[in-house]
Amino acid sequence: MDGARAVGQTAYGRLEAIFRRIALLGDARSLLHWDMAAMMPAGGAESRAEQLALLETLSHDMLVAPELPDLLDRAGDEGLEPWEQANLREMRRHWTHASALPTDLVEAVARAESACEMVWREARQKADFAMVRPLLGELLDRVRDKAQATADRLGLAPYDALLDHYEPGGRAAEIDPLFADLEAFLSDFIGRVLDRQRAHPAPLTPDGPFPAESQRAVGLEMMAALGFDFDHGRLDTSHHPFCGGTHDDVRLTTRYDEADFAKALMGVLHETGHALYDLGLPGGRWRGQPVADARGMVIHESQSLLIEMQVCRSRDFIAWAAPRLAKAFGGAGPAWAADNLYRLGIRVRPGFIRIDADEVTYPAHVIIRARLERALIAGDMKLDDLPAAWNESYGRLLGITPPDDGVGCLQDIHWYCGAWGYFPTYTLGAMSAAQLFDAARRSDPAIAKGVADGDFRPLLAWLRRHVHGRGSFLSTRALMTEATGRPLDPAVFKAHLQARYLDGA
Amino acid sequence: MDGARAVGQTAYGRLEAIFRRIALLGDARSLLHWDMAAMMPAGGAESRAEQLALLETLSHDMLVAPELPDLLDRAGDEGLEPWEQANLREMRRHWTHASALPTDLVEAVARAESACEMVWREARQKADFAMVRPLLGELLDRVRDKAQATADRLGLAPYDALLDHYEPGGRAAEIDPLFADLEAFLSDFIGRVLDRQRAHPAPLTPDGPFPAESQRAVGLEMMAALGFDFDHGRLDTSHHPFCGGTHDDVRLTTRYDEADFAKALMGVLHETGHALYDLGLPGGRWRGQPVADARGMVIHESQSLLIEMQVCRSRDFIAWAAPRLAKAFGGAGPAWAADNLYRLGIRVRPGFIRIDADEVTYPAHVIIRARLERALIAGDMKLDDLPAAWNESYGRLLGITPPDDGVGCLQDIHWYCGAWGYFPTYTLGAMSAAQLFDAARRSDPAIAKGVADGDFRPLLAWLRRHVHGRGSFLSTRALMTEATGRPLDPAVFKAHLQARYLDGA
Structure with a gap:
């Protein structure tokens, strides 16, 4: 059958419509979110929250409409082409996740999320876990219900059900051995890297200040070089950097x-990786269809880290970028030499804060959180024990102990806004990035x-063909x-770390 | 009864919900429109148009839902308070306008509008009326159907039905004598003003260039002085200046x-008048209800013109502003003297372009358009005769003849995007502005x-009490x-023109 022509008449065609x-409502919400973060004056917050909640309700109502199950069943018998089949599979996935939750639970989760997140902001500032403990307990209970x-x-374990929301097909049983392998590797590796660093003179730090306007200009220059299309996106400022907008208009x-x-700069390059993925997702007929969405958060993060970590912290890239940076900031002298900037960019320093972490210690931050949230969701750990367990983990994996919970278990928004799993x-993204760039x-x-030449078109063409343009046609594993040539293999990431941090000049 | 408490149970309460x-969807659309004009890269246009169309469809569907007529009828018997009664009246007005049009006509109008507007952009540039004539004919037919x-x-004449959409209660029979009176006044007045101007030395024009950043700084300073609350709004740039956003967040x-x-600067002050109105509309329980909307386009325009024309082109305001302008632009000498800037701001020069027109000749532009669109809607004039009729009118009222249709009947978007009436x-706004400021x-x-002192709080307080805070509680006339103390009276506007342009120093 001719899928495109018959679309109006079939169950599948009705589903595409x-x-x-639903996708258009999602696009509208995404833009309103971006505006809230980048443009909106404070006085617009209350009404904006209501606008977003309404759009979410409307799109949820469309997704759980009574006609959906029958359409999904009938469409399966309509002789679909492979991409239509994959689209139908993704539609069913969205519907299953949405319809699994009764409306009152969805609302209870949303209420618990907003209440907890609001108090968390103050609790973090005051480094006062007890302050947010009751609301976090309420939220954790609701997340466990969900x-x-x-x-x-879905016939899954509860933690896998949460994982599946962010990473379709993601299963703890597959992640456990990968993380165990990596943890064992790092327990020895971090110390060797630090020893090696100490044996060399520390890199020089270029002297600032670096005017925001010059930083912006350099960011735009490098975004353009990497292939960001400014006809389909913008760069602005916000308190928490992110990549938002739509596939046609990335913010x-x-x-x-x-x-x-x-x-x-490294943040911009990281977000550019996300953006290139969004901009390269399948278009045309598939635009707005679930099969044209990003595959999941692992592949999304692999794209940002492939650009930031694999490409832009490489010696070759820094050699190309160094004179451009010196020119943009009027810098001169040894601090601006490519080798110095390279060593500066790959310095390893165990610290308390995940988002400031280097490439080597970052996985330790993630492994700690993954283990703790697993235990909390499973009910194997009490929430009251979280701060102590957190601090104990940091001592064991990174040899440091947070002085307070503000730089400890209160530092990340995830748990306090309901993003468990x-x-x-x-870290799966970091490992995937190494493997994709290697291939x-x-x-x-x-x-x-x-x-090395500052021509990123061959790389982008490869990513378009093998990752971006595939959308959600395949599973992450496929x-x-x-x-x-193989599923995720931690050996590639370890070899990358070994080459860059121990074998490298 | 306690309207607020019983809201959940009553038909009226259901209507408020x-x-x-509907208002929240309108707010979302408004923000997406602003973004489209001020922020969006070109590549986002196609998807944005679909987002906007979907939100419009969803809000139209809510407005013409089958339950509405019964709810509107039942709510009338629920012993409503005066503001609730006014709200119900406005709800019925929205419903009546929306439900008067069959869906296929709404879609036909929308299609004709987009098709015509797109070709108009090129036709205007090429000054080629024949190019857009067929699509304008199609659009005019659909607008007449509507x-x-x-x-x-509504039991109205067709042109009044169009007017009523922009200016609830606006009727040609009431506008005709006002415009006739004004036209008679202007036919003599414009010539006398020009004679008087010629008898004095021309005002000096300050030498530029005036950097955009300095212009922006002055604009922000004067917006703040006039009472614009930057916690509830922003100033940005766009190709066509406007006042958009929501009542909590004016853009x-x-x-x-x-x-x-x-x-x-005068554009910013004009839009600030619109913004102060939006920001001063009833809040609290009434936010998002039809009774808290702006009364109509006459009062809205009266607020922009009250600030721009009545206040900011006054001798007192310019005396306050002149040293601030000189400082902002580093200006000095006679061109920056308050008297010179005042005379520069009230120069009268008949021209072809409405949006560049001065306060005295502007009504002539409007009277010409109002008469021509009346004739076209009534079928009293053929579209082919429009360019000649346009040019003849300009000759008669302003003594000038457009060299081509680009600066003639193609100059304004209104007819080509469906905004007839x-x-x-x-001009009703300009007359209302004079009367309100006088009162x-x-x-x-x-x-x-x-x-005179640069303290606009007493004025803003009066406007809040008598105009902004009234929302749509009263009719425009009331x-x-x-x-x-009286309905719209052209004598006040004429007296204002007389005082400023003939009697003034």
Whole structure:
């Protein structure tokens, strides 16, 4: 059958129309979110929250409309083409997740999330876990209800049900050995890297200040070089940098620290990786369909880390970027030499704060959180024991003990806004990034050469073909296998760390 | 009864909930519109248009839901308080307008509007009326269908049905004598003003360039002085300046010409008048209810023109502003003297372009358009005759003949995007502005003194009490009568013109 022509008449065609509307409401919400973070004056907050809640309700209502189950069943018998089949599979996934939760539970979770997140902001500032403990307990209970309801429907363990929301198909049983392997590797590796660093003179820090306008100009220049299309996106500032907007109109944000240009720049490059993925998702007929969505948070994070960590902290990239940075900031002298900037960019320093962590210690932050949230969801740990367990983990994995909970278990918003099951995707993304970049360079010598020459088109073409343009057509595992020849393999990430941090000059 | 407490149970309460949702969708659309004009990269246009169309469809569906007529009828018997009664009246008005049009006509109008507007952009640039004539003919037919359908439902003449959409209660029979009176006045007055101007030395034009950043700073300073609350709004740039956003979060835009600071500044002051109205509309329980909406386009325009024309082109205001302008732009010498800037701001020069027109000739532009659109809607004039009729009118009223249709009947977007019946509100707004400002000054001497001192709080307090805070509680006529002691009276506007342009120093 001709899927495109018959679309109006079939159950499948009706589903495409429904999901197109759901996607448009999602696009509208995404833009309103971006505006809230980047443009909105404070006085607009109350009404904006109501606008967003209404759009979410309307789109949820469309997704759980009574006609959906029958349409999903009938569409399966309509002789669909492969991409239509994959789209139908993703539609069913969305519907299953949404319809697994009774409305009163959805509302209870939302209420518990807003209440907890609001108090968390103050609690973090005051480093006072007890202050937010009751609301976090209430939220954890509701998240466990949600996990159980989804688990019942999907036939999964509760934690896997949460994981599946961010990373379709993600399962603790597959993550556990990967993280165990990595933890064992790091327990020895971090110390060796620190020893090696101490044996060399410390890199020099370029002297600022670095005016925000110059930082912005450099960011825009590098975004453009990497292939960001400014006809389909913008760069603005917000308190918490993110990549938002829609697949046609990606809105990046960053935040400038005039004492340290690297923070905003590396952030911009990271978000550019996310943006290139969004901009390269399938278009045309598939735009707005679930099969054209990003595959999941693991692949999304792999794209940001492939750009930030694999490409932009490489020696080749820094050699290309160094004179451009010196020119933009009027810098001169040894601090601006490529080798110095390279060593500065790969310095390893165990610290308390995940978002400030280097590439080597970052996985430890994630492994700690993943283990703790697993235990809390399973009921194997009491919430009152969280701060002590957190601090004990940091002592064991990183050899440091947070002086208070503000830089300890209160530092990340995730648990306090209901995002349980999200943390593992950061490190799975880092591992996937290493494996994808490795495969890309092996498949086409022009890619490595391009990075050294500041020509990122060969790399982008590979990513478009093997990752971006695949959308959600394949599972994460199948996508990795098709693109790299095997499922996720921690050996590639470990080899990358070994090469950069121990073998490298 | 306690209206607020019983809201959940009553038909009226159900209506408030429905209209609250409709308002939230309207707020979301308004923000997406602003973003489209001020922020969006070109590549986002297609998807944005679909987002906006979907939100409009959803809100239209809510408004014409089958339960509405019964709820509106039952609510009338629920012993409502006066503001609830007015709210119900406005709800019925919205419902009547929306439900008067069959869905296929709404869609036909929308299609004709987009098709015509798109070609108009090119036709205007090429000054080629024939190019857009067929699509304008199609659009005019659909607008006449719409006018007839609304007229049938409201028991009005077709043109009044269009007017009523922008200016509730606006009727050609009431506007005709006002415009006739004004036209008669102007036919003699314009010539006398020009004679008088010629008898004096021309005002000096300050030398630029005027950097956009300095213009923006002055604009922000004067907005703040006038009472604009930056916790509830922003100033940005867009190709076509406007006042958008929501009542909690007003988004002004302007456009800077570095050769002439007055254009953007007077534009910002004009839009600030609109913004102060929006920000002062009833809040609390009434936020999002139809009774808390702006009364109509006449009162809305009266608020922008009261600030721009009545206040900010007054001798007192310019005396306050002149040193601030000189300082902002580093200006010195006679061109920056208050008297010179005042005379520069009230120069009268008949021209082809409405939006560039001065206060004295502006009504002639409007009267011409109002008469021509009346004739076209009534079928008394053929579309082919429009360019000639336009040019003849300009010759008669302003003594000038457009060299081509680009600066003639193609100059305004209104007819080409379906906004028929809108033009009269500009001049009715100008007349209302004069009458309101006159009443305000008479009622409180602190108002005139405040304008001279740069303290606009007494004026804003009067406007909040007599105009902004009234929302749509009263009809335009009742609002004017309560605020000024009589319905709209062209004598006040004529007296204002006489005082400023003939009697003034």
